[in-house]
Amino acid sequence: xxxxxxxxxxxxxxxxxxxxxxxxxxxxxxxxxxxxxxxxxxxxxxxxxxxxxxxxxxxxxxxxxxxxxxxxxxxxxxxxxxxxxxxxxxxxxxxxxxxxxxxxxxxxxxxxxxxxxxxxxxxxxxxxxxxxxxxxxxxxxxxxxxxxxxxxxxxxxxxxxxxxxxxxxxxxxxxxxxxxxxxxxxxxxxxxxxxxxxxxxxxxxxxxxxxxxxxxxxxxxxxxxxxxxxxxxxxxxxxxxxxxxxxxxxxxxxxxxxxxxxxxxxxxxxxxxxxxxxxxxxxxxxxxxxxxxxxxxxxxxxxxxxxxxxxxxxxxxxxxxxxxxxxxxxxxxxxxxxxxxxxxxxxxxxxxxxxxxxxxxxxxxxxxxxxxxxxxxxxxxxxxxxxxxxxxxxxxxxxxxxxxxxxxxxxxxxxxxxxxxxxxxxxxxxxxxxxxxxxxxxxxxxxxxxxxxxxxxxxxxxxxxxxxxxxxxxxxxxxxxxxxxxxxxxxxxxxxxxxxxxxxxxxxxxxxxxxxxxxxxxxxxxxxxxxxxxxxxxxxxxxxxxxxxxxxxxxxxxxxxxxxxxxxxxxxxxxxxxxxxxxxxxxxxxxxxxxxxxxxxxxxxxxxxxxxxxxxxxxx
Ligand code: RUQ
Ligand code: CUA
Ligand code: CA
Numbered sequence: 272x273x274x275x276x277x278x279x280x281x282x283x284x285x286x287x288x289x290x291x292x293x294x295x296x297x298x299x300x301x302x303x304x305x306x307x308x309x310x311x312x313x314x315x316x317x318x319x320x321x322x323x324x325x326x327x328x329x330x331x332x333x334x335x336x337x338x339x340x341x342x343x344x345x346x347x348x349x350x351x352x353x354x355x356x357x358x359x360x361x362x363x364x365x366x367x368x369x370x371x372x373x374x375x376x377x378x379x380x381x382x383x384x385x386x387x388x389x390x391x392x393x394x395x396x397x398x399x400x401x402x403x404x405x406x407x408x409x410x411x412x413x414x415x416x417x418x419x420x421x422x423x424x425x426x427x428x429x430x431x432x433x434x435x436x437x438x439x440x441x442x443x444x445x446x447x448x449x450x451x452x453x454x455x456x457x458x459x460x461x462x463x464x465x466x467x468x469x470x471x472x473x474x475x476x477x478x479x480x481x482x483x484x485x486x487x488x489x490x491x492x493x494x495x496x497x498x499x500x501x502x503x504x505x506x507x508x509x510x511x512x513x514x515x516x517x518x519x520x521x522x523x524x525x526x527x528x529x530x531x532x533x534x535x536x537x538x539x540x541x542x543x544x545x546x547x548x549x550x551x552x553x554x555x556x557x558x559x560x561x562x563x564x565x566x567x568x569x570x571x572x573x574x575x576x577x578x579x580x581x582x583x584x585x586x587x588x589x590x591x592x593x594x595x596x597x598x599x600x601x602x603x604x605x606x607x608x609x610x611x612x613x614x615x616x617x618x619x620x621x622x623x624x625x626x627x628x629x630x631x632x633x634x635x636x637x638x639x640x641x642x643x644x645x646x647x648x649x650x651x652x653x654x655x656x657x658x659x660x661x662x663x664x665x666x667x668x669x670x671x672x673x674x675x676x677x678x679x680x681x682x683x684x685x686x687x688x689x690x691x692x693x694x695x696x697x698x699x700x701x702x703x704x705x706x707x708x709x710x711x712x713x714x715x716x717x718x719x720x721x722x723x724x725x726x727x728x729x730x731x732x733x734x735x736x737x738x739x740x741x742x743x744x745x746x747x748x749x750x751x752x753x754x755x756x757x758x759x760x761x762x763x764x765x766x767x768x769x770x771x772x773x774x775x776x777x778x779x780x781x782x783x784x785x786x787x788x789x790x791x792x793x794x795x796x797x798x799x800x801x802x803x804x805x806x807x808x809x810x811x812x813x814x815x816x817x818x819x820x821x822x823x824x825x826x827x828x829x830x831x832x833x834x835x836x837x838x839x840x841x842x843x844x845x846x847x848x849x850x851x852x853x854x855x856x857x858x859x860x861x862x863x864x865x866x867x868x869x870x871x872x873x874x875x876x877x878x879x880x881x882x883x884x885x886x887x888x889x890x891x
Contacts, residue, residue, distance in 0.1 A: 349757025371395020378848020
């Protein structure tokens with residue numbers, strides 16, 4: 272439904288609203304104008320239609336003005352601390368969701384609501400963003416993302432595309448790999464810890480008492496269920512498609528604290544955690560409580576919860592194929608990938624076979640393999656950092672060649688195509704690849720360096736995300752997309768799975784403060800100023816407080832029109848935030864400077880947006 276058409280249907284969206292209100296809006300005063308909001312969705316031409324008929328390797332990646340993307344790309348923004356939403360295949364940036372950072376555009380970290388979640392912390396490093404699942408496919412409910420700096424996991428509600436919970440996890444450092452349960456649905460999230468520390472964190476502990484932990488978080492309650500303590504560090508995470516296991520690669524099984532110590536052993540491990548055995552241990556009370564968390568001893572020889580599969584030294588990513596059959600580890604230091612047959616894990620846990628016997632292939636990939644994704648047609652595509660390539664290879668052929676022996680294997684029959692990328696790729700991801708509905712259409716290569724690829728913007732260059740058409744046999748580079756620091760990881764979700772809302776609810780996040788009537792209320796030195804916001808006026812034109820008062824502004828946007836947000840900034844008081852349609856936001860500060868201070872709307876909302884302001888008079 273186009274925006275114009277929606278007006279004809281008698282519903283008014285933002286464009287219609289602005290035309291309709293015009294200058295007349297000013298005369299409407301503070302009365303609440305609430306035309307029914309319209310969801311400008313569905314029906315717009317989709318690129319899916321163009322791709323029909325299996326135009327192999329010849330998909331149209333251009334998304335023309337007015338057309339929609341086929342996929343939502345959810346990006347972790349690395350040390351910017353945010354999550355981004357980028358359309359696939361256009362690579363157009365649609366939204367930034369502030370998570371662990373302070374963000375002036377929306378006022379995240381400035382409002383009371385966001386400060387309550389951030390608890391005074393202002394930096395974060397988002398590495399891995401994953402969605403909640405039902406039966407091996409995204410259910411469109413939540414996104415989860417980790418913070419490697421302050422060891423937190425945030426949950427984003429997909430319907431509002433805003434953070435609703437942040438959980439700080441004790442006993443760990445370097446929170447890194449994170450993966451939700453995929454089957455039957457996401458009840459648990461498995462989270463890894465890259466840095467070993469003493470548990471509890473005693474500065475005098477000897478090096479051999481530095482541990483890693485696999486943390487299990489309850490996805491709905493956002494509480495730590497337990498931690499499985501191991502001697503190794505735990506890097507990337509994965510889960511299977513049966514709800515039975517989670518995976519963790521480790522590059523520091525040596526418990527080293529220097530780089531040479533971390534590289535000392537000739538192999539490290541893929542750790543497999545047995546969820547049934549974790550549940551049994553919890554039930555049987557086989558844990559110690561450290562800083563309020565149930566910690567299960569998963570060290571070698573201490574329990575049968577953890578299976579350690581030897582892999583070449585210092586591996587990196589682990590990814591599970593969409594058919595649920597294989598966990599693929601990327602070698603990093605070794606030029607190989609390691610293919611683990613998940614159906615053999617039960618026998619290995621039962622001691623019927625050795626853990627190493629779960630490995631069914633170790634194909635050559637290139638120098639510095641980091642992460643693997645899948646096209647849903649039996650092929651894997653691995654990012655190769657040092658070579659700066661994406662390597663497409665066939666899993667079944669790799670397994671066959673392994674069986675056939677070294678003569679066959681050295682001819683590399685599994686390699687399908689090698690694509691040069693620009694440059695130094697970290698993560699790669701194909702559309703829907705972390706679900707059983709992997710569709711093999713597009714791949715994004717998240718390259719850590721762009722070097723000479725764009726006009727020079729000084730020493731700090733953009734990163735480069737490259738769009739690759741993977742619908743044919745060849746990997747076809749179709750688009751360069753320079754991007755702000757740091758595109759870390761991404762998932763690409765079919766757009767029919769995501770159903771965002773157009774407006775907030777009064778009770779959003781159980782917000783008890785929604786303003787229906789503007790006014791000033793004083794209780795001692797605490798002054799609450801309640802404001803409605805209706806384009807183009809706030810419900811009060813002025814308010815008076817006294818120097819030293821603790822002032823709380825609460826603003827509710829009564830315009831529930833699609834895309835009609837107001838802002839609220841207070842001159843010289845370092846306050847600025849946005850109030851989306853029907854939302855309520857608040858801020859508390861001390862009025863320490865006497866004088867006249869203008870509060871004004873920062874978000875262009877109306878022809879008289881500039882007039883949307885009020886005075887705060889701070890009396891001496
Ligand atoms: S893991 S590319 Cu967070 Cu590879 Cu860094
Ligand atoms: Cu309200 Cu500009
Ligand atoms: Ca190592």
